[in-house]
Amino acid sequence: MAAQQPRIGLIDDPRLLAGAAGGLVSALAALWAFRGLPAGLGLFWLSPLPLFLAGLGFGKLALTVAVGAGGAALLAVTPGLLPLLLWLALYGLPVLLLVALGLRAGPRIALTTPLALLGLWPAGLTLVAAVLAADLGGLEAVMRTTVELGLTRMGADVPAAAVDQIVRLNAAALALWLGIAxxxxxxxAQAFLGRRGLALAAAPQWREARLPAWYPALPALAGIAWLLADPADALLPLSLSLVLAVPLLLQGLAAMHRRLARHSARLPLLILFYVLILVFSLPGALILVALGLLEQYGRRNPPANM
Incomplete structure (x- = not known):
């Protein structure tokens, strides 16, 4: 009697099963937040986690299935395309690109290009928003209306100068939130998979992250465009300059962790630095960007007392 052949079908492929499960869980977390249910904000922060688990544990095919399954689920249960487009723009497509760029040939996950993508992707979204807002009075008018509506719903009475500041920094704050998330x-996801021996590639040295050599020129060029722009049209280049500087800020954070890695008072110093960054947000961000530039172009192996 011939030996029984193992079944090979769509439902027997662990990549497809993991991808479908990850996409559905991610879509459910996003939908929970879209409906305004309790703990929705926290679940929205965690919405990309199942996608990363599928991609880093089962490969690009599983992640593609996850994005497709999550998108189909949101399209089926939500009215209109806005929830689907938000989920794809914030999580689905960037996670797909990050994993594809990170899981290249090599024993470890690559960090250089994915780190640059954390600035390039929000910059692209900013350009798309500017194009879509052209018929609604421009990007600044739309952002100002959105900020004022949000402040009104919160019952906050904010001076006009503070509203102007929020409008200027709004795109950068969203880009920083997206990059950190x-x-x-x-x-x-990589730590969870690595502890269980399920990761496709070894974890990268997060503290050693470094941008491509050409990348710092992009926020600099956008900053020059902002300085030369007419004041009525200055918001877009300013937003692009700030958004593109987010990876430099993240690189500065990585450099701060690396320089304190062997310090005896590492934990108290890190807590102190993070508190100072939160209290003095703008100066702290500028210092981190400067540290990121120093890490990019400075000495590769600074002494421990730096």
Whole structure:
């Protein structure tokens, strides 16, 4: 009697099963937040985690299935295309690109190009938003209306000068939030998979992250465009300059962790630095960007007392 052949079908492929499960869980977390249910904000932060688990544990095919399954689920249960487009723009497509760029040939996950993508992707979204807002009075008018509506709903009475400041920094704040959310979920997924021997590639040295040599020129060029722009049209180049500087800020954070890695008071110093960054947000961000530039173009192996 011939030996029974193992079944090989779509439902027997672990990559497809993991991808479908990851996409559905991610879509459910996003939908929970879209409906305004309790703990929705926290679940929205964790929405990319199942996607990273599928991609870093089962490969690009599983992640593609996850994005497709999650998108189909949101399209089926939500009215209109806005929830689907938000989920794809914030999580689905960037996670797909990050994993594809990170899981290249090599024993470890690559960090250089994915780190640059954390600035390039929000910059692209900013350009798309500017194009879509052209018929609604421009990007600044749309952002100002959105900020004022949000402040009104919160019952906050904010001076006009503060509203102007929020409008200027709004795109950069969203880009920083997105970059931190994606990086944190990617690190958590890789750590979870690595402890169980399921990761496709070894974890990278997160503290050694460094941008491509050409990348710092992009925020500099956008900053020059902002300085030369007419004041009425200055918001777009300013937003692009700040958004593109987010990877430099993240590289500065990585450099700070690396320089304190062997310090005896590492934990108290890190807590102190993070508190100072939160209290003095803008000066702290500028210092981190400067540290990122120093890490990019300075000495490769600074002394421990630096």
């Amino acid at each position: 994606l990086a944190a979920n990617a690190a958590a």
